[in-house]
Amino acid sequence: MRTLVIETATAACSVALIEDTRVVAHAHEIVGRGHAERLVPMIAALPEGGRAAHILVDCGPGSFTGIRVGIAAARGLALGWGASLSGYSSLPLLAAAAFSRGMTGEIAVVLEGGHGEVFLQGFSAPLAETGPFASLRPEMALATLGGRRAVGNGVRFLTALDPAVAAEAWLPDAMDAVLLTPGLAGLEPKPIYGRAPDAKPQATAEAVA
Numbered sequence: 001m002r003t004l005v006i007e008t009a010t011a012a013c014s015v016a017l018i019e020d021t022r023v024v025a026h027a028h029e030i031v032g033r034g035h036a037e038r039l040v041p042m043i044a045a046l047p048e049g050g051r052a053a054h055i056l057v058d059c060g061p062g063s064f065t066g067i068r069v070g071i072a073a074a075r076g077l078a079l080g081w082g083a084s085l086s087g088y089s090s091l092p093l094l095a096a097a098a099f100s101r102g103m104t105g106e107i108a109v110v111l112e113g114g115h116g117e118v119f120l121q122g123f124s125a126p127l128a129e130t131g132p133f134a135s136l137r138p139e140m141a142l143a144t145l146g147g148r149r150a151v152g153n154g155v156r157f158l159t160a161l162d163p164a165v166a167a168e169a170w171l172p173d174a175m176d177a178v179l180l181t182p183g184l185a186g187l188e189p190k191p192i193y194g195r196a197p198d199a200k201p202q203a204t205a206e207a208v209a
Helices: 035-044 064-081 090-100 138-144 155-161 174-179 202-208
Strands: 002-007 012-019 022-030 054-058 084-088 106-112 118-124 134-136 149-151
Touching: 002 035, 002 064, 002 174, 012 035, 012 174, 022 035, 022 174, 035 064, 054 064, 064 084, 084 090, 090 106, 090 118, 090 149, 090 174, 106 155, 118 138, 134 138, 138 155, 149 155
Parallel strands: 002 054, 054 084, 106 149
Antiparallel strands: 002 012, 012 022, 106 118, 118 134
């Protein structure tokens, strides 16, 4: 079965076509906040316009806007193509990538969050969660590392506090979804925010008013 993977949870925007356990096409760009402009053209540039029987989308945590763009596109394509749809989290995706590149033992994935906080979750090899993820102030995240190597786009907040921290700044990449176990790639396709989003839907705002 062919799967289209959509990754928009951070400053990176990437897409991949996967058949069984093989990546057959892939594109990855650093777009900042430009997911809405770049995502559809990137999908269209894939073989056969990216059409697939299944769509897999990053549900977060990460960028509030990026997550919504990715999920909206995934839902629209799934409806139009009659494709099945599921989600995954950016945290185990980065952990899977780290372990596939030679990291061992236990690591901490650290992603930028909102309000100056970071999302942090621990993983052990080959790919198992060591606890739930949390949204923490950088000081608290640093205190909970416990000597673990940190990966993700939130590590800059930790190294700013302690330059000696073992850390690598990585962004999620859609092609690494091939490394996820079926359970980790079978989430309900809805946003994982980690904390309440700053923006409120218009209907809610009007109701409050």
